Amino acid sequence: MNTKTEICGAKKKDGVCMNEPVTGKTRCRLHGGLSTGAKTPEGRARQAEANHKRWSEIKLALALYRAQPSG
Ligand SMILES: [Zn+2]
Structure with missing residues (x-):
């Protein structure tokens, strides 16, 4: 089956990451x-x-910035 959709699945604030994992990795x-x-x-x-x-x-x-005479 090469129609299998592999996704990263990492949690994001608005759901999960839908990016393709790096080859040989899960993220x-x-x-x-x-x-x-x-x-x-x-x-x-x-x-x-x-x-x-x-x-x-x-x-x-x-330090240089603070060493400048204030004016
Ligand atoms: Zn991801």
């Missing part, structure tokens, strides 16, 4: 069918570093 690409992040320690470290770097830049920008 669509929006609901966890694809990789959701780095899994190797190396990949995770790289992500953490990128995240840290981003926050450092935000903090620096905030």
Whole structure:
């Protein structure tokens, strides 16, 4: 039967997700069918570093902003 309708079925606020699941998975690409992040320690470290770097830049920008003389 190739008329079988396979859907993701993830709960949404207005029902269930009707997207097709990723091949070999039970959920669509929006609901966890694809990789959701780095899994190797190396990949995770790289992500953490990128995240840290981003926050450092935000903090620096905030510090500079606050250091400006109020006027
Ligand atoms: Zn879905």
